[in-house]
Amino acid sequence: MSVNKQKYKKYVEKSAKKSPIVKNCVKAFLVGGLICAIGQALMQLYMYLDISEEVSKALVSVSLIFITALLTGFGIFDNIAKHAGAGTLVPITGFANSVVSPALDNKSEGWIMGLGAKIFIIAGPVILYGTTASVIYGVIYYLCKVLL
Amino acid sequence: MGIFLDYVYAFAVGGAFCVVAQILIDKTKLTPARILVAFVVSGVVLGGMGIYKYIADFAGAGASVPLTGFGYALSEGVKKAIDEKGAIGILTGGLSATAAGIATSMVLALLTALIFKSKNK
Amino acid sequence: MIIKLKSAPTITTSSCVGGKEERRGPLGDKLDFYDESDKFDCDTWEKSESEMQRRAFNHLLSKRKLQISDIDVLIAGDLINQCTSSSYGLLSFDIPYIGIFGACSTAALGLGLCGILCDGGYTKNAAIVTSSHFCSAERQFRFPLEYGSQRPPTAQHTATAAGAFLIEKEGKGAHIDEVMFGITVDAGISDANNMGAAMAPAAVDTLLKYFRESGTGLEDYDLIVTGDLGYEGHRIVTEMMHTLGYDMSGVYNDCGLMLYDRQKQDMHAGASGCGCSAFAMAASVLPDIVSGKYKNVLFLGSGALLSQASVLQGENIPGVVHLVKLSHREG
The missing domain is CATH 3.40.47.40 (Stage V sporulation protein AD)
Known part of the structure; x- marks a missing residue:
């Protein structure tokens, strides 16, 4: 059968059921905001305990990753993320979940080629392109510093 | 009052980053992984241009917890390492500054996998 | 054919x-x-x-x-x-x-x-x-x-x-009268999150060819069931057939709509997978043919022929729809 592909694609995109974007954005805002507020509270707690700002920052990340790992292990995280969308994806919780979940899943293919090889299947690109961008920035910064 | 406002700013700015990503997810066909990459790279670029510093000073955890903050940490780490150690800092700065987050994720992922299994949905 | x-x-x-x-x-x-x-x-x-x-x-x-x-x-x-x-x-x-x-x-x-x-x-x-x-x-x-x-x-x-x-070869149950294997249709859809839309044109293609060759029409069947296009594909087939002058209402169902309660279960556009139409046929359609509730049924199995690699490479998703005509016989 000959289908006019462009026309059909337009029709499908126009008539397809849309994601409830306003509702999704409100939920993402509330959950994402809450996670950041929790981060802020942890930051103040660690600073209050006389830990340096640099270490406190790292501890906030560590704490949020720990909570995410636990929620992922218990099978709760994805149920929150289903509603929160970008609200759990964008904070460091999303990064942590993207490392923990393939670890859980690919255990069945072994510790080395399963879990070990697949652990960065989603987070790998984030580290790769983030690091590369930082190296490019470093080169520019270094050249500016030396030449100017 | 000052402390309370810190929370409001963290909530509002952190939430706003999430809303931007949510609009990208719903309006484009971009997969979550692509959006995360875009956020991290944006963080590096904004950090390098000296813009993200102002967001970080203003919003605290609202700027450091989202993945753009991860990118900002990469760029700050590189800058600091170059200032302290010279050219080698180009290569060592980024991952050193973010090592805590990456190492924790890896080790906890392994530990979680030792204890738990994926559940049916 | x-x-x-x-x-x-x-x-x-x-x-x-x-x-x-x-x-x-x-x-x-x-x-x-x-x-x-x-x-x-x-x-x-x-x-x-x-x-x-x-x-x-x-x-x-x-x-x-x-x-x-x-x-x-x-x-x-x-x-x-x-x-x-x-x-x-x-x-x-x-x-x-x-x-x-x-x-x-x-x-x-x-x-x-x-x-x-x-x-x-x-x-x-x-x-x-x-x-x-x-x-x-x-x-x-x-x-x-x-x-x-x-x-x-x-x-x-x-x-x-x-x-x-x-x-x-012999026995009591639903009879298979005719079989028509479909052709693969590339409708230009590459979104793996909308496979109903990728398969719907193939379903329309097979159904129309069958009508033309057999000389039958909608009125000759108690049920036309696709499996499984989901809500999106079901709607598209209904609309495409409507523009061609066929009113599918009342005679058309999809296996993807039969498995879950859309109000209570969070299942988006409905069910899919090789087990979906098999379950729906075994649990609902075949018993209804055997009981005589349906005399003539067209079962159109729809497949989205994609792989992980083809999706990542941005290829379109071809659909294929095979038709089986089932009937109830007295005695």
Whole structure:
């Protein structure tokens, strides 16, 4: 059968059921905001305990990753993320979940080629392109510093 | 009052980053992984241009917890390492500054996998 | 081309196995077996899916009171790479085995092939088993199970279900009168979250060709059932047929809409997977043909022929739709 592909694609995109974007954005805002507020509270707690700002920052990340790992292990995280969308994806919780979940899943293919090889299947690109961008920035910064 | 406002700013700015990503997810066909990459790279670029510093000073955890903050940490780490150690800092700065987050994720992922299994949905 | 099966072989027996969500759905009490954990006593999801096939086929044999040696040929298919769910699941039965792949159209494709084998007199009977498991499919095609993500409303949910059917040259049950294998249609859709839209043009294509060649129309059938286009594909087929002058309302259903309660279960655009149409046919459509509620039924199995690599490479998703005409006969 000959289908006019462009026309059909337009029709499908126009008539397809849309994601409830306003509702999704409100939920993402509330959950994402809450996670950041929790981060802020942890930051103040660690600073209050006389830990340096640099270490406190790292501890906030560590704490949020720990909570995410636990929620992922218990099978709760994805149920929150289903509603929160970008609200759990964008904070460091999303990064942590993207490392923990393939670890859980690919255990069945072994510790080395399963879990070990697949652990960065989603987070790998984030580290790769983030690091590369930082190296490019470093080169520019270094050249500016030396030449100017 | 000052402390309370810190929370409001963290909530509002952190939430706003999430809303931007949510609009990208719903309006484009971009997969979550692509959006995360875009956020991290944006963080590096904004950090390098000296813009993200102002967001970080203003919003605290609202700027450091989202993945753009991860990118900002990469760029700050590189800058600091170059200032302290010279050219080698180009290569060592980024991952050193973010090592805590990456190492924790890896080790906890392994530990979680030792204890738990994926559940049916 | 319509293949007419002169002796009209019979689907004498069917069985179905399902998971937690399928049990909660409207057809849940028709399952021969179900497991709330979706594990079926296995330690990997791939094995769980195989076990569903094994149980479905085993139950088929005991329902019909047949021995393994009584079955001439066993055809099976699933979604997992190289059809391993089928080959491992049915390994313990010493029956000549054929693995087939037609994505979600596998049940219809298999029923057609079994019917042809029996009608041609090559075998006295033939069995078809198909399965899909949400967890194994999710692992292969999308993300890890515990990965937190939002699915768009056009995405379909892979059913955790398996179905088995026994086709015999003679016997009581739903008769297979005609088979028509479809052509693959590339409708230009590359979004794996809207497979209903990718397959709908193929369904319209096969249905129109069948109408033209057989000289029949909508009024000649009590039910036209596709499996499984989901809500998106069902709507598109209805609209496309409407513009061609066919009013599908009242006669058209889709297996993807039959498995879950859309109000209570969060299943987006409905069910999909090789087990979906097999379950819906075994639990609902075939019993209704046997009881005489439906006299003439067109079953159009629809498959989206994609792989992980083809999706990542941005290829369009071709659809294929195979038609099986089923009928009720008195006596």
